[in-house]
Amino acid sequence: GESVGLHLPTLSVQEGDNSIINCAYSNSASDYFIWYKQESGKGPQFIIDIRSNMDKRQGQRVTVLLNKTVKHLSLQIAATQPGDSAVYFCAESQGGATNKLIFGTGTLLAVQP
Amino acid sequence: NAGVTQTPKFRVLKTGQSMTLLCAQDMNHEYMYWYRQDPGMGLRLIHYSVGEGTTAKGEVPDGYNVSRLKKQNFLLGLESAAPSQTSVYFCASSYESGAGSNTEAFFGQGTRLTVV
Numbered sequence: 001g002e003s004v005g006l007h008l009p010t011l012s013v014q015e016g017d018n019s020i021i022n023c024a025y026s027n028s029a030s031d032y033f034i035w036y037k038q039e040s041g042k043g044p045q046f047i048i049d050i051r052s053n054m055d056k057r058q059g060q061r062v063t064v065l066l067n068k069t070v071k072h073l074s075l076q077i078a079a080t081q082p083g084d085s086a087v088y089f090c091a092e093s094q095g096g097a098t099n100k101l102i103f104g105t106g107t108l109l110a111v112q113p
Numbered sequence: 114n115a116g117v118t119q120t121p122k123f124r125v126l127k128t129g130q131s132m133t134l135l136c137a138q139d140m141n142h143e144y145m146y147w148y149r150q151d152p153g154m155g156l157r158l159i160h161y162s163v164g165e166g167t168t169a170k171g172e173v174p175d176g177y178n179v180s181r182l183k184k185q186n187f188l189l190g191l192e193s194a195a196p197s198q199t200s201v202y203f204c205a206s207s208y209e210s211g212a213g214s215n216t217e218a219f220f221g222q223g224t225r226l227t228v229v
Contacts, residue, residue: 008153043117043203043220044156089155098144098210098218099163099171103155 008087010108019077021107023090028071030092030102035064035075038106039086047075047088051096077109085111115139119204119221126194126228134189134224136204144207145187146171146218147179149200156203162187163210194228201225 013019025033031052036044050057050064050073057064063076073090089106117138126132136145143164148156148171158171162181176198178190187206191198205218 041222043205043222045220046217049217091155096210096216098205098207098216099146099158099161099169101156101158101218103157105153105155 008106008108010110012110012112013080015080015082015111015113017080019075019080019084019109019111021075021077021088021109023073023075023104023107025071025073025090025092025104026102027092027094028068029094032093032096033064033066033073034091034101035062035073036089036091036103037084037086038089044089080109080111082111082113085109117204117206117219117221119202119224121224122222123225124227126191126226128195128228130194131190131192132194132226133191134202134204134226136187136189136206136221137185138187138204138206138219139185140206140208140219141184142206142208142219143184144210144218145181146205146207147177147187147189148203148205149173150203150223151200159189159202194226196228199226199228 034049035047038044048059061078065074087106089104091101091103093101146161147159160179165184180188202224204221207218
């Protein structure tokens with residue numbers, strides 16, 4: 001079937017390398033940000049979130065960095081594995097309201113063995 | 114541990130036909146959402162519900178209706194399908210929405226709808 005990855009920016013990395021996926025958000029009033037992972041044929045899966053009172057937050061093998069000055073968000077994945085291959089997209093909202101999330105279009109991460 | 118389940122997974126409709134997409138969640142979540150996902154675009158919210166018996170419009174509600182008669186189910190209806198409604202539809206649910214700690218949304222596997 002058609003992949004949601006078509007026409008998306010693609011980041012190709014070697015297995016074991018670190019990956020950095022970037023996202024520019026649109027609303028300077030946004031104070032809550034989420035990164036999602038979407039594997040082919042599946043629904044989005046929550047990875048990590050961050051609130052605007054933080055610059056950095058770490059999870060298991062993932063780190064999210066927030067730069068409010070330039071409205072930029074990044075997701076760092078350490079020691080990238082083949083299972084990390086997916087479309088990654090960020091979402092922003094004000095007040096953390098899930099019904100007001102604005103989703104980005106995504107980046108396709110392709111992990112080469 | 115089903116989470117969020119959508120039925121059907123695939124459907125082809127002719128222009129003008131109607132259909133209902135069913136979303137069921139077993140996590141006792143208050144909030145439920147319907148999104149559509151189109152190539153080159155982010156997820157867009159169609160309708161959502163903040164609890165049993167309530168519904169509200171999202172970003173792109175035209176051509177769709179919803180109902181939340183039971184807390185665990187959220188139905189999305191297309192009364193007269195149009196080719197512009199060809200898309201992948203995702204249902205999601207969350208315990209809360211807002212500044213609380215339980216705002217994570219869980220998504221279903223999606224329904225791929227083609228309108229010819």
